[in-house]
Amino acid sequence: MKLFKPIYEKALVWAGHRLAERYLAAVSFVEAFILPTMPEIMLAPMTLAQPRKWARYATISLAFSTLGSIIGYAMGHYGYQLARPLLDDLGWLPSIDAYIAELRGLGMWEVFWLLVGGGFLPIPMKFIAWASGVVGVPLPAFLAAMVIGRGKRVYLLCGLIRLGGERAEKALHTWIEWIGWAVIALIVLAVLYFKFLH
Template sequence: MKLFAPLYDRAIGWARHKHAVRYLAVLSFFEAIIFPVMPEVMLAPMCVGQPRRAFRFAALSLAFSLLGSLVGYALGHYAFEAVKPLFAAMGMLPAIESGIRTVQAEMAKSPWAVFTFLVLGGFMPIPMKVFTWASGIVGVPMLQYILAMAVGRGKRVFLLAFLIRAGGERAEAALRRYIEPVGWIATGLVVIGIGVLAWRAHGG
């Protein structure tokens, strides 16, 4: 079953629209919160079409990703509180809170260790929202959070812009070819991450 390729094709269509710059900004913003498609799928063809503006497009995507990451952080922080009664009714709240305390304890040992983790996470093919919501839930310090989001996402979009300028249409074609396996691998990593968190929450 193909899931990510159709979403990719839709984003490619947006990239060719006369309002592509606006769409890139909106996609970058909402991908950090909820949307499943990474903005790179729009950024790549836009850079192919206008290579001289590649780094300008990358900067725009980064700026709106950072704005979205602030919203995602806030939602992670406050949405969890809102659904606590549901988790309590299901008998899951003690285990979930235990897991969160474990993450917080690790973070307290070295906030810059969390920074390193988020920077590395920003280079993985995992939706940015996973890190923004999780950071809000555990309360990652804002300085480390913003710096990590800027470095993690920044190196992705600027590296892509550089590769497109250097490789042209061949680089964009490679992205299109492998979008489906990359999407499913990313989904698998998310599921594994959730499983690890649940295992730790239950004292594994």
């Protein structure tokens, strides 16, 4: 079943549209709290089409991802409070609360660097935002980590496309399905690890 390649090909169409920057802003914003795909699928073709605007595109994506992550943070915080009775009925609440308490016991700088690393990895931003809201990471530390972590990612991608040109975009187009499913597999493995092995 192909999921990511059709989304990527639709994004290629959007990337050539006269309102491409607005689409990029919207995708970056919504991806940060709910959309199942990453804004990189638009960043790559847009940068290839207009290489001189690579920094502008990366900045638009970063700014709107950061704004969207605030909604994701709130969803994690309030959603967890609403889900607590269900988690308690399932018997999961004590272990989840223990893990959250462990994370809350970390120092602010430890949490900051953990989030910076997470923002750079191919983990959907929504999961980091939700988790930060659940744990109650201080908002200034959360936003700073998102800007640095996601910023490194989008500027690096746009810079590589700018330097690598069409060959870099073709590689992304060829492997996007594998990359997308690999990310989902990593998320499932992480959930299984924390549920059964940690």
